[in-house]
Structures are given as C-alpha cells and as structure tokens.
Amino acid sequence: MRILMFGWEFPPFKTGGLGTACYDLTRGLSYKGVDVTFVMPKTPENAKSDFVKLIGANNLCKSIKVRKVSTILTPYMSSEAYSNELKKLKINHNSSSDVYGRNLYQEVLRYAEMAKIIAEEEEYDLIHAHDWMTYMAGINARKISGKPLVVHIHATEFDRTGGNPNPMISHLEYTGLHEADLIIANSNFTKNNVIRHYNINPDKIKVVHWGIDPENPYYNLNYSSPLNKNEKIVLFLGRITIQKGPDYFIEAAKKVLDFKKNVRFVIAGDGDMLPRIVERAAELGISDKVTFTGFLRGADVHRVFQMADLYVMPSTSEPFGLVALESMKNNTPLIISKQSGVSEVVNNALKVDFWDINEMTNKIVNVLSYEELHQELKKNSFEEVKKFDLVKPAEKCIEVYNEALRGVHKW
Amino acid sequence: MVSVCFYFQVHQPFRLKNYSIFDIGNNTGYFDEKKNKEIMQKVAKKCYFPTNKIMLDLINKHDGKFKISYSLSGVAIEQFERYAPEVLDSFMDLNDTGCVEFLNETYYHSLSFLHSKEEFKEQIIMHKKKIRSLFNQRPTVFRNTELIFNNELANLIQRMGYKGILAEGADHILGWRSPNFLYTAKTAPKLKMLLKNYKLSDDVAFRFSNRGWKEWPLTVDKYTRWVNSINGNGNVLNLFMDYETFGEHQWEDTGIFDFLRHLPGEILKHPDNNFITPSEAVKTYNPVAELDIHCPVSWADIERDTSAWDGNKMQQSAIQKIYLIEGMVKRSGNNKLIENWRKLQTSDHFYYMCTKRFNDGDVHKYFNPYENPYDAFITFMNILNDVNLRLDSKHIIKKEVEL
Missing domain, CATH: 3.40.50.2000 (Glycogen Phosphorylase B;)
Incomplete structure (x- = not known):
C-alpha cells in the first residue's frame, strides 16, 4: 500500500503534538510495510536540516520518502501569526517573501496548488491529510489522481479557540471533512465535536487513539x-x-x-x-x-x-x-x-x-x-x-485505508 | 444425606459524599444521604422485596422443610429503617416462620478483627443486641466481614461463646479435603466451621447469567444433579452468597427468580436431602478434621485473601490511620463522632480503593461509586482529616454542639 501523506514537521522542529503524531504514525505505518510519501512544509527554519537523512537513519522508516514544499505555514497558526511571520521575512530576506501568500488563507491555497504538482509526480493508492491546513492539498490531490482521501482531524477549530472559531479556518475544516471519503478522529471526544459542529455522518468518522513510542x-x-x-x-x-x-x-x-x-x-x-x-x-x-x-x-x-x-x-x-x-x-x-x-x-x-x-x-x-x-x-x-505503542494506531489507520479503498462511500 | 445450608449476606454501606478539602472543618456531614437512599430503594425494589416474597412463599409451600439463614449488617439495617422500612417488615415476616436464622457479624461490616480486637468485640455486641431486639434471636453462629477467617479469629469467637463460624472453603486451606463437611480450627476445638462450597455457590452468584460459561444456561435440573451427587461424600452443602445476587447482580431477566422458585422443591424430591440452618448444622454434624489457618482467608477475588481491602499502600495507610485514632475517638465521649468514625470502618470504603485489576474493569469497578480508586482514597482522607479536626478538644466544644 502506498500513501501520499500531507503532514507536518517532524521533531525536533515542532511546536506541539501534531509533529510528533505525524512522525509516530509514519514510523508505525512503515513498520507495517506501508510506503509513505510524506509531504511537509519547508519553512525557512527547517530548510537547512536534512530530514530525509534523519528519517532514513532510523531503520524503522525505510519505506518513507519525504517531499518538502516551501511555505511558512506551521500548525496552530493564526492569521496574525502568519502576518507577523511574513513581516519578519520581509525585513530579513527582502525579496524571498514574495513567493508566499499575502495572508494565511492565500498561503494555504498556494500550498494546495503546489500539492498538485507532487500529486501528479508521485505513485500512490490513497491520500491522507492531517488537519485543516492540508485539507485543500488533499482535495486537490484527489481531483488529480482520483484516489480516495482520508482526512485526519487532530483538533477542530472549536477546540483551538475555546469555541470562537475563525470562520475562514472552520470553513476549510468543514470542506475537508465533507469532501473526505473517511475521517480519522483521534478520540471519541473529537469525533463528537466533529459531529456536533460540522454535521458529519457518525459512520464516516473512525476513531484511532494515539499511542506513544515505547522506547525513548x-x-x-x-x-x-x-x-x-x-x-x-x-x-x-x-x-x-x-x-x-x-x-x-x-x-x-x-x-x-x-x-x-x-x-x-x-x-x-x-x-x-x-x-x-x-x-x-x-x-x-x-x-x-x-x-x-x-x-x-x-x-x-x-x-x-x-x-x-x-x-x-x-x-x-x-x-x-x-x-x-x-x-x-x-x-x-x-x-x-x-x-x-x-x-x-x-x-x-x-x-x-x-x-x-x-x-x-x-x-x-x-x-x-x-x-x-x-x-x-x-x-x-x-x-x-x-x-500504548506506535503499531496499534498504525494498524487501525490501515484498517481505515482498506475501508476507504474498498468502496465508494456515499455520505 | 446432604443438608443444604443457605446463607445470604445482606449489606449496604453508608457511601461517602464527594468530600473535598474545602469541606474540612465545615460541618457538612460525611454521608451521601441522597445516593444511599436511591441505592437502597433501587435494590429493595429489584432484590429485597421480590426475593423475600419468594422465600416466604417457598417456606410456606414446603411446610417448614425449606430453611435459610441471613446475616444483615447493622449499617444495612439502619438504612432499611431509614429508607425502606417495609423491607425490614418483610424480614420480620420471614422470621415469624421459624425457618429463618439470623447470624451475627460486626455491626459496621468492618475489618476491625484485623486491626482492633477491642473494637471488634464491641461491634459484635452491638450487632447481637440489634438482632435480638429486631428478631428476638440469639445467634450462636458468627460470620466475619467478607468471611475473613484465621486461627486467631476462631479462638476469639469460641471464647465469645459461639458454637459455629462461617468461612470460605478456599483450596489453599482445604487442600484435598471437601468443603462439604464440618471442620474445626486448631485454636478452637469446640467451634465448628462451615465452609463455603465456592464452586456451587459461585455458579449461582457469579456465573448464572454468563453466556460464555460452558454450563450456561444453568437449569434447576442440572444444578440439582450436582447437589445430589454430593450424597455419599458430604454432610452439608454450604451455599453462601450475597443476597443481592437475586435481582441485582443477576437481573430478573436472567431467570434467576424462576431458578430460585423451583430449586428447593427439586432438591427436596431426593429423599436423602434436606435444608438446614447453620446452628442446626452445628448441632447435627461432627467435625471431620482440624484446619490450621494462619493467614487470613476471605471469600473475595481469586486470591481469597484480604488484598481487596489492604493490598495497596493507600488502603493500608487509610486503615491504619482510622484505627490509630480509636482511643482518642472513644475518649472524646462524643457519640456522634464515635458513630461517624465507626461508619468509616465499613470495609467497602477500602474496597473502593483497590487497584487490583483496575485496568481490566472487573467486578471492583461495577460496585464502585467512584471513578477510580484514587478518588476513593482522597475522599476518605479528607473526611478523616475532618474527624481529626473534631478530635481537637477546643474544636469539639465549639462546633459539635451545632451538629
């Protein structure tokens, strides 16, 4: 099985649990023999370090290929944080900032456009996208390839904002959740939030609780x-x-x-x-x-x-x-x-x-x-x-992949 | 000859309130009246009323040939009086038949035997008085909380004048021997021991509705065959179980009440079978051997020891701390305080703190009003701290008057 995954930065460049979750999932999948092409943002901060080498060094991860897309997106980013990041870039690297979107929304769409190129170049059976910023990229990849899309919800906009969602973000979240063939939620708690806020058919949402690396x-x-x-x-x-x-x-x-x-x-x-x-x-x-x-x-x-x-x-x-x-x-x-x-x-x-x-x-x-x-x-x-370990969540994800690959779901 | 000896334990603890550190010193009371009332009335409806009715019908139907025994904890009786007095009436009706025996135990269903002999004896005397005043019976057979038993207990109970005692027929005390005879303990030659046949008891109490069990469904015919097979190699079949088995642990829709309705008649069909109460068993049969039991044995869990109540550090510490203040509590002369302290000794409070197999979500979880054993400990210790505060003499003078 080959997965095209739109995810987030790996440790040590991480600002929260999402990076760890992506890292652990890809390792677990690799252990179960799944090939993963992992698409991640190349930020000015992490651009220099060799992630392929980092992953390749771990023999658990032989089947992982990493592709990076230049962007200044980071998970949990707010619109203000994005503008600040953009301003910093303008000051420090004058010209290079022109490539990025004028605001967070523009940047997410730009990222999704670039995803099309990768989606055309890579070979895969299924697309897996992590959290709202990559949902548009996932949708684009599905349009190009016709392969099923599984979106993973690690947190809803309602969780992040204490119930005061940014309309632009929750719209993107809504779009991704509705477009997906299946949804993976990281708990029943999240599943219920998704049902409540986005009116999604409960049968479409599969719960996969996270594990943790038993050895560290x-x-x-x-x-x-x-x-x-x-x-x-x-x-x-x-x-x-x-x-x-x-x-x-x-x-x-x-x-x-x-x-x-x-x-x-x-x-x-x-x-x-x-x-x-x-x-x-x-x-x-x-x-x-x-x-x-x-x-x-x-x-x-x-x-x-x-x-x-x-x-x-x-x-x-x-x-x-x-x-x-x-x-x-x-x-x-x-x-x-x-x-x-x-x-x-x-x-x-x-x-x-x-x-x-x-x-x-x-x-x-x-x-x-x-x-x-x-x-x-x-x-x-x-x-x-x-x-808890990394294999059980990966096995459950594979079950979800198989279900998505098996049939046309009409939600 | 097989004499079937039924003994049912009737017990409900005074469950504690969600008592936080902010309640300490504020005279807010320790017990959850609302919850205790609800549970008592629920169990009365599901178990005590219907089962007492069936027992009464059975006794009448079999014309004195069906006999049973009970032990009612003092704290259960108090809750009947308070929340379901009609249940007590129905026990009195059963008592009037002359076919029902009431046993003695510690009034507070406590672990006091293991921690304070003095308190232990006082609680037995309290219970004795209560049973006499309610049923006009003077029990000659004793059962300790959760059938906890060892040599030392046997000796103490013999010296208190009892003729018989109940205990668990655990494999590790019996070895190759059968539980279907009477025994004595090494330290108490005159005290006859009735040992629970845990296989046949638990077939009803625990496995009756278990569809994964190879003997499911348990029919009256099948069970009677097992009982009859003891003929020739046993005197007494001791079927000891929680009374709440009927209708509460095994719900009505499992068919448990029908099973109970038909079992005695079927057992009595065999000419060599009869029913017997513990005191009759003690009078009728002689012990066949002496047992030497040092470590306490109980009827709980597969371990059949006391680890359900004192297996972890929280439990050990909580029990130790409650008995540590015994002298001060009693010397305070404050009856309300003494009573509160005694209700805190009920074994259930320590059972709730049990961490054994907590991850497996087994029977411990089902009976636990707390989300986890740690919350049980926290609540208990907060209350104990309030008790300690009340023991401070200055505090007592000021505050207890208001209670």
Whole structure:
C-alpha cells in the first residue's frame, strides 16, 4: 500500500503534538510495510536540516520518502501569526517573501496548488491529510489522481479557540471533512465535536487513539530537580493558549498555596496567553511560587517531567492529549481534564472538569500530601502506559485505508 | 444425606459524599444521604422485596422443610429503617416462620478483627443486641466481614461463646479435603466451621447469567444433579452468597427468580436431602478434621485473601490511620463522632480503593461509586482529616454542639 501523506514537521522542529503524531504514525505505518510519501512544509527554519537523512537513519522508516514544499505555514497558526511571520521575512530576506501568500488563507491555497504538482509526480493508492491546513492539498490531490482521501482531524477549530472559531479556518475544516471519503478522529471526544459542529455522518468518522513510542532514551534520565528540595513541583506543560487552560492552572495554584506552602508551579511552554498568566500570577501574589521555563524541546521536556511531582493538564478542549502519555512514561502522576480524548483511554490518572478549580485544588493537595497516593498513581500509570505503542494506531489507520479503498462511500 | 445450608449476606454501606478539602472543618456531614437512599430503594425494589416474597412463599409451600439463614449488617439495617422500612417488615415476616436464622457479624461490616480486637468485640455486641431486639434471636453462629477467617479469629469467637463460624472453603486451606463437611480450627476445638462450597455457590452468584460459561444456561435440573451427587461424600452443602445476587447482580431477566422458585422443591424430591440452618448444622454434624489457618482467608477475588481491602499502600495507610485514632475517638465521649468514625470502618470504603485489576474493569469497578480508586482514597482522607479536626478538644466544644 502506498500513501501520499500531507503532514507536518517532524521533531525536533515542532511546536506541539501534531509533529510528533505525524512522525509516530509514519514510523508505525512503515513498520507495517506501508510506503509513505510524506509531504511537509519547508519553512525557512527547517530548510537547512536534512530530514530525509534523519528519517532514513532510523531503520524503522525505510519505506518513507519525504517531499518538502516551501511555505511558512506551521500548525496552530493564526492569521496574525502568519502576518507577523511574513513581516519578519520581509525585513530579513527582502525579496524571498514574495513567493508566499499575502495572508494565511492565500498561503494555504498556494500550498494546495503546489500539492498538485507532487500529486501528479508521485505513485500512490490513497491520500491522507492531517488537519485543516492540508485539507485543500488533499482535495486537490484527489481531483488529480482520483484516489480516495482520508482526512485526519487532530483538533477542530472549536477546540483551538475555546469555541470562537475563525470562520475562514472552520470553513476549510468543514470542506475537508465533507469532501473526505473517511475521517480519522483521534478520540471519541473529537469525533463528537466533529459531529456536533460540522454535521458529519457518525459512520464516516473512525476513531484511532494515539499511542506513544515505547522506547525513548529520555524516559530514563532520572533527572532530579535543581530547585529547592523541600518544594513539591506541580507542572503545566503545553502551549500557553486558551485551549490548554493555563488560566485554570494558575487559579488552582493560588488555592493550593492556601493549603500547602512548599509547592512550586512550573509552567513550561509558550503561547499568546503567556503575558496574561505572568500578570495573573503577580496579581494573585504568587509570582515567587511560579516558574516559567519558556518553550522546551527534546530532552528538556523529559527532564521537566522527571523533576515534577505531578503533571496537570487542565485543557478546556483536548482532542487527544499525547502529553499525558508522555507524563506517564516519565513516571509522573497526572491530573487530566475530563474534556480530553486521553481521559477515554487512561484509567490510572485523576480526572477533573477543567473549570472545577476547587476539585483540581483538592486533588493536587492530596497527591502532594499523601506519599501513598502519589506512589500508587505513579506505579499504576507507568504500568498502564505500557499498553500504548506506535503499531496499534498504525494498524487501525490501515484498517481505515482498506475501508476507504474498498468502496465508494456515499455520505 | 446432604443438608443444604443457605446463607445470604445482606449489606449496604453508608457511601461517602464527594468530600473535598474545602469541606474540612465545615460541618457538612460525611454521608451521601441522597445516593444511599436511591441505592437502597433501587435494590429493595429489584432484590429485597421480590426475593423475600419468594422465600416466604417457598417456606410456606414446603411446610417448614425449606430453611435459610441471613446475616444483615447493622449499617444495612439502619438504612432499611431509614429508607425502606417495609423491607425490614418483610424480614420480620420471614422470621415469624421459624425457618429463618439470623447470624451475627460486626455491626459496621468492618475489618476491625484485623486491626482492633477491642473494637471488634464491641461491634459484635452491638450487632447481637440489634438482632435480638429486631428478631428476638440469639445467634450462636458468627460470620466475619467478607468471611475473613484465621486461627486467631476462631479462638476469639469460641471464647465469645459461639458454637459455629462461617468461612470460605478456599483450596489453599482445604487442600484435598471437601468443603462439604464440618471442620474445626486448631485454636478452637469446640467451634465448628462451615465452609463455603465456592464452586456451587459461585455458579449461582457469579456465573448464572454468563453466556460464555460452558454450563450456561444453568437449569434447576442440572444444578440439582450436582447437589445430589454430593450424597455419599458430604454432610452439608454450604451455599453462601450475597443476597443481592437475586435481582441485582443477576437481573430478573436472567431467570434467576424462576431458578430460585423451583430449586428447593427439586432438591427436596431426593429423599436423602434436606435444608438446614447453620446452628442446626452445628448441632447435627461432627467435625471431620482440624484446619490450621494462619493467614487470613476471605471469600473475595481469586486470591481469597484480604488484598481487596489492604493490598495497596493507600488502603493500608487509610486503615491504619482510622484505627490509630480509636482511643482518642472513644475518649472524646462524643457519640456522634464515635458513630461517624465507626461508619468509616465499613470495609467497602477500602474496597473502593483497590487497584487490583483496575485496568481490566472487573467486578471492583461495577460496585464502585467512584471513578477510580484514587478518588476513593482522597475522599476518605479528607473526611478523616475532618474527624481529626473534631478530635481537637477546643474544636469539639465549639462546633459539635451545632451538629
């Protein structure tokens, strides 16, 4: 089976879970003997590094071919972020910016046009496109080749924006979801959101929960905190955006400190809400108890997990939440929001409604107060995460491919 | 001769409220009245009423030849009184037939035997009084919470004057022996042990509706054949199970009530069979051997040990902390506080914290009002912290008056 996949950048150049998800899926597919031509944006940042070599070095990935398209698109990009990126380019590389679209929408369409060229050149049986920015590219490739299109939804515009979608983006999302032969959603949570917001036939949506690489040298760093040993560490890790609920985290931090003094709250990540969270910490008078690390990548992500006594994922709408599995792999107990896909598949985690700050506080204080609770959570979640790997999600995707290849669906 | 000895456990815990750290010190009460009432009334409708009715009909129909025994936990009785008094009336009707025996247990369905002998004895005495006042019976047979048993318990129960005791007929205590005889424990030569025939008991209690089981569907004929086959190599067939088996664990549409309606008549067709209560069994039969049981055995899970209640660190810590304050609680002289503390000893609270096979979503999950064992622990510890706060004498004077 040969797949033409429109995806996103691979680690280490990634700004969130989507890059990891694409990387892990292609590895899993390759392991199952599927040939993948992986089309990804070539941004000025990653243009110089040799991704083909990076992938080729891993013998799991023999059957993966990478094609890059010049663009400045990145996942999770907003219209403003795009204009800023374009402005930066104009200043730094005066002439080269002319090739890119005047705005985010134009750029997505330009990317889709370039996809046509690749779609003509490559040999494949099926097209697989990841998230809204590549949906138009997928649709174009289908027009040219007549091959079935599977679109993958990792997050809806409603998840990303706290329910205030950008109309242009949700229109593109809608178009891709309706045009596709089949849809892969990363959880029932996402599936339900897709049904609710885009009026899609539930039978068209297949759920494939993510897995995690069972082997990663970083899991065993045994990193311990250079911070004050008498302080317990509670971690937030993710983009500091409305979707990830950093505001709920900081409110809970204040309440926790009313019960327990020796606690440090580490906020790892970057995003448009960062200034607001820094200010809020100051307003609450807990700035001395909150540490902002900025965006972390690679081994640092694992180090910060291993430093932490507890990871909190208070996302307001988390389509899956791969980072929860990373926490488990790093032996860090966790509290996850019930408004997440990962809470469907993980048992040994504490679960709260993201808005229930008192309950979040209750759980944080108890985990920090009772070593026996901390130990049991740690032991059992570490045991549980072993059931996740990269092969099972790939196998489920292949089932979906086979279904798409088998028949004409009339949705 | 096969004497069939039915014993049914009737128990409902006082389930706890969602009690958060913000509730500590605020006199908000520990028990979820609404949920407890709902569950009691639901189970009364599905199980207690219809099953008691069937039992009464069976006793009347068989003219005193069908006999059964119950153990009603004190906390279940209290909830009958509060939320479903008619259920208690129907137990009294059964009592009036003279074919029903009530056993003794710890009033609070607690694990106190393992943690405080003094508290254990007090709870038995409380239960004894309650059973006497309700049914005018003076039980001579004892059953410990979840059939937890060992040498030490046998000795203690013998010294308390009981003639018989129930226990699990676990393979690891019986070895090659049969559960269908009476035994004694090494430490209690005068106390006769009735051992649960777990195969035939669990065929009804657990497997009755299991379509994956090779014996499904379980018919009265088939089951009676199994019972009859004990003739010649056993005295007593001890069928011990939760009463909620009927209508609650096995729903009505599984045919469990029809099975129950027809079973006694079929068993009595064989001239050598009869029904017997535990105290009659103790009077009728002699023990055939002595068992030496050091580690506590129970009727729970495949392990048949106490790990369902104290198998992990959360459970161990919670149990240890509740018994640690026994002296202070009792010395407080605050009856409300003592009662609250005792209700917190009910074994179910620790069972909810069990992490064994949590990933498999087995029976532990079905009976658990919590989303996971960790939430059970958190709720329990928050409440225990409130109890500790109330133990602070200054606090008691100020606040308890309002309770």
